[in-house]
Amino acid sequence: MSSYKLLKQECFEANLQLHTLGLVIYTFGNVSTVDHDKGVFAIKPSGVPYTNLRPDDMVVIDFDNMVVEGALKPSSDTKTHCYLYKNWEHIGGIAHTHAMYSVSWAQAQKDIPIFGTTHADHLTKDIPCTSPMDDDLIVGNYEHNTGVQILDCFTERGLDYQEVEMVLIGNHGPFTWGNNAAKAVYNSKVLETVAQMAYLTIQINPDAPRLKNLLIKKHYDRKHGKNAYYGQ
Amino acid sequence: MSSYKLLKQECFEANLQLHTLGLVIYTFGNVSTVDHDKGVFAIKPSGVPYTNLRPDDMVVIDFDNMVVEGALKPSSDTKTHCYLYKNWEHIGGIAHTHAMYSVSWAQAQKDIPIFGTTHADHLTKDIPCTSPMDDDLIVGNYEHNTGVQILDCFTERGLDYQEVEMVLIGNHGPFTWGNNAAKAVYNSKVLETVAQMAYLTIQINPDAPRLKNLLIKKHYDRKHGKNAYYGQ
Amino acid sequence: MSSYKLLKQECFEANLQLHTLGLVIYTFGNVSTVDHDKGVFAIKPSGVPYTNLRPDDMVVIDFDNMVVEGALKPSSDTKTHCYLYKNWEHIGGIAHTHAMYSVSWAQAQKDIPIFGTTHADHLTKDIPCTSPMDDDLIVGNYEHNTGVQILDCFTERGLDYQEVEMVLIGNHGPFTWGNNAAKAVYNSKVLETVAQMAYLTIQINPDAPRLKNLLIKKHYDRKHGKNAYYGQ
Amino acid sequence: MSSYKLLKQECFEANLQLHTLGLVIYTFGNVSTVDHDKGVFAIKPSGVPYTNLRPDDMVVIDFDNMVVEGALKPSSDTKTHCYLYKNWEHIGGIAHTHAMYSVSWAQAQKDIPIFGTTHADHLTKDIPCTSPMDDDLIVGNYEHNTGVQILDCFTERGLDYQEVEMVLIGNHGPFTWGNNAAKAVYNSKVLETVAQMAYLTIQINPDAPRLKNLLIKKHYDRKHGKNAYYGQ
Secondary structure, three states: OOOOHHHHHHHHHHHHHHHHOOOOOOOOEEEEEEEOOOOEEEEOEOOOOHHHOOHHHOEEEEOOOOEEEOOOOEOOOHHHHHHHHHHOOOOOEEEEEOOHHHHHHHHOOOOEOOOOHHHHOOOOOOEOEOOOOOHHHHHOOHHHHHHHHHHHHHHHHOOOOOOOOEEEEOOOEEEEEEOOHHHHHHHHHHHHHHHHHHHHHHHHOOOOOOOOHHHHHHHHHHHHOOOOOOOO | OOOOHHHHHHHHHHHHHHHHOOOOOOOOEEEEEEEOOOOEEEEOEOOOOHHHOOHHHOEEEEOOOOEEEOOOOEOOOHHHHHHHHHHOOOOOEEEEEOOHHHHHHHHOOOOEOOOOHHHHOOOOOOEOEOOOOOHHHHHOOHHHHHHHHHHHHHHHHOOOOOOOOEEEEOOOEEEEEEOOHHHHHHHHHHHHHHHHHHHHHHHHOOOOOOOOHHHHHHHHHHHHOOOOOOOO | OOOOHHHHHHHHHHHHHHHHOOOOOOOOEEEEEEEOOOOEEEEOEOOOOHHHOOHHHOEEEEOOOOEEEOOOOEOOOHHHHHHHHHHOOOOOEEEEEOOHHHHHHHHOOOOEOOOOHHHHOOOOOOEOEOOOOOHHHHHOOHHHHHHHHHHHHHHHHOOOOOOOOEEEEOOOEEEEEEOOHHHHHHHHHHHHHHHHHHHHHHHHOOOOOOOOHHHHHHHHHHHHOOOOOOOO | OOOOHHHHHHHHHHHHHHHHOOOOOOOOEEEEEEEOOOOEEEEOEOOOOHHHOOHHHOEEEEOOOOEEEOOOOEOOOHHHHHHHHHHOOOOOEEEEEOOHHHHHHHHHOOOEOOOOHHHHOOOOOOEOEOOOOOHHHHHOOHHHHHHHHHHHHHHHHOOOOOOOOEEEEOOOEEEEEEOOHHHHHHHHHHHHHHHHHHHHHHHHOOOOOOOOHHHHHHHHHHHHOOOOOOOO
């Protein structure tokens, strides 16, 4: 029996969840889940519709982007996942979608401003949108360079990937992550929700101000601070 | 057997209804139901997904915010509910959501204008949106102060909580109430519907006028006036 | 057995259809169906949720607005239906909703321009929106006067109620009709669809022109003209 | 047994799929599938609701627009399908809908700009919107001329129908095609998705730039280029 059975099962379930939550149609997205100790991650196979997916279709990849187990070709975005896992040791899962409102902000090339407590319950910063990729990076190792682009964006802006668990790739769409694959998918849904709220907010009031700093801190800390009192 | 069994069951069902009506995802909301005679209310536990909820998970709280019965921690918004129950003796249930259009008006920091009869069938005023909370109140007893903020808003504007059964907390989201928990949930759905209609109205016609006073009065009175003739 | 059994059954099914099509929530709408020979129509009872409705709950009304059969109070909009049936002998059913996009155009106090063939497949005119009712008519026989308002609007604009089977009451919402109750409900769905399309059209292009006259005529005639060739 | 049984079955399933995907209501659309060797195509009958459709209701038509098999009248858009099949030998299926966002761009008389990778994964050009038809063509052989209009548009703009598998007819709606009927339906869904994303993009940022050329090429080529590496 495969020693990656549980990893593949977790990856499979997270991919299905993406579909159930209405975040993907057809093959427009992928989730992976990592085992840092073994140095491998499981990822959705490329171009297979969610409705046809089985646990054993998941492809196991090592940190050199080589297939360790699986009969199918892995997601075309595999190298982006790999680069993030190699550089960010504390994340356990990554999700990528073409969800409607997240993509629309990415296409608009705009950060999503922090307008309210729904946003601040999850992170204290605007959701970053990277610039479109430089030409030499596109013609180079494109999917690897998408990972580089994400890390560069976080470095330039001084963002902490353990707090800001989401990014928009300019003109493309969202990547989200978390301590496991289910959390990465949860963050994709939160991002899509916050993206729609922000869209509606600026339609109602183009001059809507960002949430005040004390409210950002209050809401983030009551869920994530050292004296957090939200949840069980 | 618990002497709060019925109270908890009613609270549980109202919370589920919030989910069924599409007003919440994950744990983004809560409903409570009160027994004024016993001086207690039942409320959703904090951070528990709606899909996992059972009637016995509801937490019973007294008017000093102390847990009377229940193994779980109550909603982080418990003190807001408590404050409203203590001050408004005629309400039987309270609901809080992060529903899309309601939150977007709250983030836009705008009252929802009374544009039509759907609105006037339920209340005769614009739906109030409070200002963002003052800094000293945020760092103080935040959830208690959210209740204070709601009452202050109603006092300043001369609103009657038995007619206007809903409010938007600026940058946060809606609270609604009613003579029981089911009515509070009904009001959350009505608010969300009216919020979407008002959003679309100003997109179609930024100069759309408020509903004329006689039509406001006519529609409100035929459902709620002393000669009401709507319903059975 | 009631001699109105079939009439009530047809009315019941059309009311349920309104709910199934997503055009109403709670009690926000009503359908009636008429028997011109017997001089009566069946209509939804007032304030009863669609999910609780049974065929025998339908109320049978004569053309003097008197209840002929039924234990419940009829829809508060009964007099509007009655006035239309008395004056427009060729209609067999009427529907009223508070559907989202239809209401939003009514609240914006704008006719819905004929922008495309989806509209022209059903009627050749802009969908009329009446002005808000005059004060003396509101304080008078309000629901009866809503019917008067519709007929006056059609007379002033020279519209044919057998071609234009829909109207928006300014600040209120849509009424639609047809040769039977099912067709009235169909028209409510068509109106809602066309209303959403027109809304999106002006968001994309505020200067979008009306459909050219020859295309209006072509599309209307291929479904409804004397040489119609659409359908079986 | 009919020698067109498989053709009709494929056509039937593709028509149902249009409905399942939320791209049509009532009778607002049609799909056909062709057998170039036999010189016939199967198409949805005119004006029959999707919910009533059976495989044997599909109508088989030859390239002179004559019915070869079938008891029902074919879609009123049959001549458009026929013209495309006669002129474009490499397409196997065609779909026509009145889907919400696709129609709204058509009514706005605007091409859909290529704003992101979701679009570029499928084609490298803006999605073309034809001008409204000239008067003499409308009063002539209208549905045939709709086909002429599509081909003229592709010729004028130098578009390749094997790459750009979709078009908007100004003021009307979308036609899509592909190497079989299922692919044509897939393209209708992709078009509707891209149309909604582009709509939201210009609402968020009216000055949103088109996707840069290298990213267009990169995304198109990784799915469709000679070194494509997307999919299995």
